[in-house]
Amino acid sequence: MLEQTKVNIIDQSNEALLDQMGLKKTKLRLELVKHFKDAKHAQSYSDLKQIMGEGVDKSTLYRNLSAFEEVGLIHGINDHSGITKYALGASPSAGQEHAHFVCESCETVYCVKGMTEIQMKVPSGFKAKNIQTIIRGTCANC
Amino acid sequence: MLEQTKVNIIDQSNEALLDQMGLKKTKLRLELVKHFKDAKHAQSYSDLKQIMGEGVDKSTLYRNLSAFEEVGLIHGINDHSGITKYALGASPSAGQEHAHFVCESCETVYCVKGMTEIQMKVPSGFKAKNIQTIIRGTCANC
DNA sequence: TTATAAATGCAACTGAGTTGCATTTAATTT
DNA sequence: AAATTAAATGCAACTCAGTTGCATTTATAA
Ligand SMILES: [Mn+2]
Ligand SMILES: [Mn+2]
Ligand SMILES: [Zn+2]
Ligand SMILES: [Zn+2]
Numbered sequence: 001m002l003e004q005t006k007v008n009i010i011d012q013s014n015e016a017l018l019d020q021m022g023l024k025k026t027k028l029r030l031e032l033v034k035h036f037k038d039a040k041h042a043q044s045y046s047d048l049k050q051i052m053g054e055g056v057d058k059s060t061l062y063r064n065l066s067a068f069e070e071v072g073l074i075h076g077i078n079d080h081s082g083i084t085k086y087a088l089g090a091s092p093s094a095g096q097e098h099a100h101f102v103c104e105s106c107e108t109v110y111c112v113k114g115m116t117e118i119q120m121k122v123p124s125g126f127k128a129k130n131i132q133t134i135i136r137g138t139c140a141n142c
Numbered sequence: 143m144l145e146q147t148k149v150n151i152i153d154q155s156n157e158a159l160l161d162q163m164g165l166k167k168t169k170l171r172l173e174l175v176k177h178f179k180d181a182k183h184a185q186s187y188s189d190l191k192q193i194m195g196e197g198v199d200k201s202t203l204y205r206n207l208s209a210f211e212e213v214g215l216i217h218g219i220n221d222h223s224g225i226t227k228y229a230l231g232a233s234p235s236a237g238q239e240h241a242h243f244v245c246e247s248c249e250t251v252y253c254v255k256g257m258t259e260i261q262m263k264v265p266s267g268f269k270a271k272n273i274q275t276i277i278r279g280t281c282a283n284c
Numbered sequence: 285t286t287a288t289a290a291a292t293g294c295a296a297c298t299g300a301g302t303t304g305c306a307t308t309t310a311a312t313t314t
Numbered sequence: 315a316a317a318t319t320a321a322a323t324g325c326a327a328c329t330c331a332g333t334t335g336c337a338t339t340t341a342t343a344a
Binding site for chain 2: 078080093101104110112114115118119120121122123124125126127128129130131132133134135136137138139140
Binding site for chain 4: 166167168187200201204205208224225226
């Protein structure tokens with residue numbers, strides 16, 4: 001269980017953020033951080049590729065997503081579609097407790113805070129460490 | 143939202159089950175149903191291939207899993223590993239409310255019933271239809 | 285027994301994500 | 315400012331779970 005640097009992501013400048021995370025400030029990374037800060041919902045690889053420009057390299061983009069994820073700048077979300085989506089902030093399993101809402105109509109994924117506490121009742125002998133919640137439904141745009 | 147035939151899966155003979163589901167009783171399907179009834183945890187494609195015999199065809203096995211899933215005989219579980227695992231019974235989103243426990247040590251996936259009710263608090267304009275819960279932790283064998 | 289729709293087997297394919305490696309670049313040192 | 319160097323990039327090739335097209339076989343019902 002890798003302890004992540006705790007940083008106020010929204011308050012920091014993009015440059016300062018990358019500095020603190022120990023990541024070099026490349027053009028793509030700065031654009032990525034800026035975009036993640038503005039994004040109203042989670043972003044897939046192809047969402048990002050479209051926004052960053054079709055010329056952006058697949059490996060580079062994926063490697064940056066992994067790097068961002070490792071330092072807790074973003075978290076990947078598995079919505080059972082087979083396509084990982086990414087959103088700003090650490091993952092629920094790394095302290096930033098929240099659920100994920102998947103719109104059944106437009107497939108958009110949102111991070112949602114304010115879930116009421118969940119009881120983890122598990123069979124005896126089992127030890128629950130954390131919970132991942134995916135809520136399916138219809139989003140405000142649909 | 144496809145309505146599934148409601149059948150008491152555990153009570154029925156394997157033959158009767160396939161009959162009721164409108165599926166032909168092939169050797170592999172009967173073995174699969176039998177195995178799913180006995181299984182203490184969710185089964186991956188490769189678990190099943192090993193048990194059904196290495197000779198079993200990949201397409202046939204996957205197609206049977208899809209067929210079983212369509213009629214609600216089994217449900218697929220996406221545990222974030224990239225490998226779908228299958229267990230007897232309809233999916234939580236199709237009435238059989240339960241959670242999934244993923245062991246962080248042995249990667250085994252279990253269906254667990256008896257979760258306490260979860261409040262689905264979502265932003266205004268959003269409509270929650272169902273919740274999927276994955277509990278991560280350590281299983282009784284680890 | 286025959287007819288037929290469904291199931292099977294095989295090979296080729298798909299698509300998200302990864303990897304190896306040569307080249308370039310951001311950041312540090314002189 | 316120039317040289318150094320570790321990290322980032324670009325590209326092509328790869329991986330691997332799962333899917334698909336199609337010819338052949340089989341379960342079931344007429
Ligand atoms: Mn989130
Ligand atoms: Mn289950
Ligand atoms: Zn929507
Ligand atoms: Zn275990």
